[in-house]
Amino acid sequence: MDTRLLRTLLVLARSGSFTAAATELHLVQSTVTSQVKALERHLGARLFDRLPGGARLTEAGRRAVEHAREVLSAEQRLRDAVRGGTAVEGDVRIGAPESVCAYRLPQRIADVALRRPGITVHLSPVGTRDAIAGVRTGSLDLALVLEDALMAPGLKVDAIAAEPIELVAAPGVPVDERYFLLEEGCSYTDRFVRELTATPSITRFGSIEAVRSCVVAGLGWTVLPRVAVAEQLDAGTLERVRELPDSTLFLVTDPRRTPSAAVRVVAEALS
Structure with missing residues (x-):
């Protein structure tokens, strides 16, 4: 299977718009449409409902998204292993409060981009509940959470700043x-x-x-x-x-998932 189809699936699932997905992927909209149709034919299921307000995942689409993340993560780990760590690249998805996204992360991300230009960081402004849920489901690689104290059973929680x-x-x-x-x-x-x-x-x-x-x-x-x-x-x-x-800034990760080299680099930069 062409893993580019899986990347298109994830971007469209996140954006909910063929136009927005095409812009993010640097493709024309017709190519995004063709790739989604090709993936649906390959999997034998309809992945999106095409509605006036955008594209909405079907139940089969939600299951496909979960497994697509695992496949792409495994692909990235394979690349990291073959290259012996000489080149680090890949996408890293972070969820954080608005204030952290706007004021704390830009310089850290810019520093990472300067040292590791192959890493692309995707930021999502989210509250605590959505951040924890995103790490659990795998839609986020890392979450930053502002709380007085934080309990997240099954996840790794590190206090990194006041x-x-x-x-x-x-x-x-x-x-x-x-x-x-x-x-x-x-x-x-x-x-x-x-x-x-x-x-x-x-x-x-x-x-x-x-x-x-x-x-x-x-x-x-x-x-x-x-x-x-x-x-x-x-x-x-x-x-x-x-x-x-003060509030405490926590870094939340899922220890059940093996992080890619790109995720490890960004996590270290945030810590």
Whole structure:
């Protein structure tokens, strides 16, 4: 079997769009369509439902994706072994919170790319639950999770850094118990809300940029990692109300899976 068909399967499954898959794979859309049809003929099953909103995996497609990851991982390990470690290449899929994706990972990934240009890192902003699930199913090679403590039975969990957390507001904003916070499931904001003695007005958003913009405009207070508000603190558009307890950044991997050389290189860079 041509393993390029399996790569197309995984990209289309992740993107849910023939157009997006073609762009990522540097192919024309008709080639992606042809490759998917060829794989369906080879496996004797329909892998995707073609819907107006995009491509959705069938039950057979979900099973195929799981095994395709294993095949491609084995292929990469074979290449690593044959080359004797002289060349390291391959895809590495990482899930992490938005703040980590935006502020912590770019420089680390750039350093890896400089040393190992054959490695391609795919970042997905995800919360703790999806990050753990992704490592368990194999859709993620590595996950970074911000929590006070983390239990993930069957997975390897390593504390790799402390993330300072700040309560901030625009200068002169009164204490009116109005907060703009990230959505529920964000460990440090959930902890902050649990420890409040009053019942405040809370507006939640799915992005750091939306939360920070509201607070810079003087609409209320927020809780964010220091790295996400460092520029505004330096510029004076935000000020520290008080420092909160740190969160811990954990690296999560699945010890049942043998990592490729590329995954090992990236994991070491993150640690």
